[in-house]
Amino acid sequence: MSKLKIEPSPHIKSAVSTQKIMLCVILALVPALAASIWIFGIRALLMTVICCTACVLFEWVFEKITKRKNTISDLSAIVTGMLLAFNLPVTLPFYMAVIGCFVAIVIVKQFFGGLGQNFANPAITARIVLMLSFTSYMTSWAEPFYYQKSGEIITTSTPLVSESAPDLLSLLLGTTGGCIGETCAIALIIGGIFLIVTKIISPATPLCFIGTVFVITLITTGDITEATAAILSGGLLLGAIFMATDYVTTPITTPGRIIFGVGCGLITLLIRSFGTMPEGVSYSILLMNILSPLIDRFTVPKAFGAVKQNGGKK
Amino acid sequence: MSYMKEFTKGIIKENPNMVTLLGMCPTLAITTMASNALGMGLSTTFVLVCSNIVISLLKKVIPDSVRLPSYIVIIAGFVTFISLVLQSAAPEIYDSLGMFLSLITVNCIILGRAEMFASKNKVLPSILDGLGMGLGFTLSLLLVGSVREILGSGQWFGIQLAPDFLESMTIFILPAGGFFVLGVVIAVVNRLMNLKPREIGCHNCPNAESCHGACSVTPSADKKEGGNT
Numbered sequence: 426m427s428k429l430k431i432e433p434s435p436h437i438k439s440a441v442s443t444q445k446i447m448l449c450v451i452l453a454l455v456p457a458l459a460a461s462i463w464i465f466g467i468r469a470l471l472m473t474v475i476c477c478t479a480c481v482l483f484e485w486v487f488e489k490i491t492k493r494k495n496t497i498s499d500l501s502a503i504v505t506g507m508l509l510a511f512n513l514p515v516t517l518p519f520y521m522a523v524i525g526c527f528v529a530i531v532i533v534k535q536f537f538g539g540l541g542q543n544f545a546n547p548a549i550t551a552r553i554v555l556m557l558s559f560t561s562y563m564t565s566w567a568e569p570f571y572y573q574k575s576g577e578i579i580t581t582s583t584p585l586v587s588e589s590a591p592d593l594l595s596l597l598l599g600t601t602g603g604c605i606g607e608t609c610a611i612a613l614i615i616g617g618i619f620l621i622v623t624k625i626i627s628p629a630t631p632l633c634f635i636g637t638v639f640v641i642t643l644i645t646t647g648d649i650t651e652a653t654a655a656i657l658s659g660g661l662l663l664g665a666i667f668m669a670t671d672y673v674t675t676p677i678t679t680p681g682r683i684i685f686g687v688g689c690g691l692i693t694l695l696i697r698s699f700g701t702m703p704e705g706v707s708y709s710i711l712l713m714n715i716l717s718p719l720i721d722r723f724t725v726p727k728a729f730g731a732v733k734q735n736g737g738k739k
Numbered sequence: 740m741s742y743m744k745e746f747t748k749g750i751i752k753e754n755p756n757m758v759t760l761l762g763m764c765p766t767l768a769i770t771t772m773a774s775n776a777l778g779m780g781l782s783t784t785f786v787l788v789c790s791n792i793v794i795s796l797l798k799k800v801i802p803d804s805v806r807l808p809s810y811i812v813i814i815a816g817f818v819t820f821i822s823l824v825l826q827s828a829a830p831e832i833y834d835s836l837g838m839f840l841s842l843i844t845v846n847c848i849i850l851g852r853a854e855m856f857a858s859k860n861k862v863l864p865s866i867l868d869g870l871g872m873g874l875g876f877t878l879s880l881l882l883v884g885s886v887r888e889i890l891g892s893g894q895w896f897g898i899q900l901a902p903d904f905l906e907s908m909t910i911f912i913l914p915a916g917g918f919f920v921l922g923v924v925i926a927v928v929n930r931l932m933n934l935k936p937r938e939i940g941c942h943n944c945p946n947a948e949s950c951h952g953a954c955s956v957t958p959s960a961d962k963k964e965g966g967n968t
Contacts, residue, residue, distance in 0.1 A: 521906070532919075557915070558908035 443540070446672075447500035449625045453616035454507050454667070460599050460609035464569045465515040469605045475519055477506035479526035487535045501540050505529050508548035508667055511606025512660065512707070513555070516567050521559050525551040545714045546671050549664075549707050556707070564703075566602035593650065596657040607660040617666035626670040629682040630689075634665040637690025661693065664706035674714040681717075681724040688713045745864045749871030756879035757928040761847040766880060767917045769839050773896050776884025777877065778832040782825065782840065784873025786817045787849050791869035794857040801858075810853045815844045848876060879924070886920050887911045 461469040480502040488495050496502075509525055529551035537543045556563045595601055599609025606613075620626045635656050643652040656662070669675060669689055676685050689709045696705025755761045765783070769775045793813050794801075801809045822840045825833040833840065843849065852872055857865040888894055891911030893901030901907055910916045 518906075524908070554908075554910055557910040557913060559906050560909065562906070 443499040446625055447504050449623055450504050453619045456612035456615045457606045457609055460612040461605045464599055464608060465567060465605060469515050472513060472515065472522060472605060473507055473510040476510035476522055476526055477503045479523045480506035480530050483527055483530040487531050496540060502530060505547045509551050511663060512548060512552040512604050514563060514566050515605050516565060517562050521555060521562060525555045528554045541673055543673055545711055546668050546674050549668050549710050552707050553711060568602060569600045593653060596654060604660060607663040610657045610662055613662040613666055627682060629679050630669045630675060630686040631665040633683050633686025634669055634689045637687050638694055641694055659704045660706040664710055668710050674717055676717050676720045678724045678726055681720045684720050685713050742867055746867040746871040749875040754875040754879060755848040755872050756876050757925050761851055762876060765839050766883060766921060769836060770880055770884040770887055770917060771912045773881060773884040773888045775835050776880035779836060780877025780880040782821050783843055783846060783876055785821055786814060786843055787852060787873045788866055788869035789817045790814045790849055790853060791857040791865040792862060794853045795860055795862050795865040798858045810850060814849050818844045848872060883920050883924055887916060891916060
């Protein structure tokens with residue numbers, strides 16, 4: 426009898442590890458990185474590399490100081506660094522980007538106990554901290570292909586606030602003003618499809634998020650070009666595909682994810698239409714991150730084989 | 740001697756701000772600048788010492804059933820006095836403190852010391868207690884205010900510290916930064932004093948119903964001593 430081993434479930438172990446998932450996310454981000462280098466020049470690549478290095482370094486140093494298990498090999502710090510860099514304008518001074526990395530890794534992630542314990546998405550929170558701290562730097566976007574022209578950097582506005590009619594082709598290609606990784610819609614969609622096909626992310630959240638924005642803009646403006654422009658401009662695709670699908674900070678059930686996505690879409694629209702800020706994607710994701718535990722609580726699935734209790738609770 | 744202990748306990752060991760978490764509202768609201776923090780701390784100290792003196796003198800006169808209104812009236816009198824003095828002597832600080840100056844009246848620390856200490860002790864210990872608590876409050880406000888002003892506007896008491904090419908982080912002057920700095924300062928103070936985290940105990944635990952004490956947390960009856968204003 427002593428040879429009988431008792432161990433808790435799960436008994437079947439999947440070959441999928443955190444490292445493999447993160448590697449897939451990095452691969453999915455590569456098209457957007459390539460597009461950003463084409464649009465904004467080599468400084469976009471430099472910014473991404475600096476953010477990744479700083480994130481990994483902060484994670485390593487913090488875990489060394491606090492004598493925690495070293496987790497830099499799970500690649501999550503690199504994903505955070507890439508996502509943060511994609512959320513920054515290309516002209517931002519590098520030291521500000523490093524401050525953002527500190528906020529993301531040390532304050533948002535490690536202070537709460539490391540990967541899996543953070544209540545908010547590190548990259549989103551770091552972006553909001555930078556936005557509130559260095560507002561003028563964070564809202565001056567370089568004109569696409571500025572690096573080909575000699576002389577000083579010309580700044581332009583994001584398509585969200587420009588007066589002229591939206592040009593869908595340039596929104597798709599990303600040749601508009603914006604943060605490093607958010608402008609090129611095609612590259613982000615390719616990355617998203619790759620993640621959905623490899624089953625890394627569930628399509629529920631991004632589809633509900635983007636769908637809510639599309640449908641409500643279509644109803645309020647009655648113009649299909651306007652509605653398409655609303656989902657292609659700003660950080661909506663980047664946020665919906667890569668940030669609102671974070672495993673740690675979003676609901677775990679499909680109904681929960683649908684509520685999460687619709688909520689994100691509604692808050693984004695509210696901020697875009699009535700707020701003083703041009704873009705609301707990051708705030709909407711952060712607010713819904715905070716609501717995630719509540720959503721999870723209301724969408725607990727019935728356990729397999731469970732019998733409905735008479736009278737319910739109490 | 741024990742008189743010395745009455746004085747020093749408020750500075751670190753029972754710091755009203757960092758350890759007992761009283762008076763959070765002025766701490767978060769006016770610490771955007773070190774000078775505001777100092778003005779607020781010193782005004783509160785003055786009111787605290789004066790009200791402690793009067794309350795410990797009158798402790799036999801004030802009937803038990805109406806003691807709280809009586810304390811408030813005494814405190815409000817001194818608050819009116821200090822706000823008139825500040826208005827004429829330091830109008831800048833008076834303007835920047837705004838309504839938080841009048842709100843010293845309902846500051847938990849002052850009422851707390853009146854109820855816990857001055858109404859049970861003689862005049863001299865009450866003075867020392869008020870001085871120590873006031874000084875502890877002033878020091879913690881000054882600490883939070885200095886951190887927020889240096890990081891948030893690159894200045895300290897209005898003196899430019901940060902070089903021009905470094906942008907200051909505006910978030911530290913905003914409420915979010917205030918909560919963050921206060922949290923970090925409290926964490927550092929707890930670490931330095933080797934305070935153990937408070938045990939939640941089963942009576943406060945949301946999972947107690949399904950857990951039945953199966954987790955390692957042992958039930959403890961300590962109640963969180965906290966307040967606001």
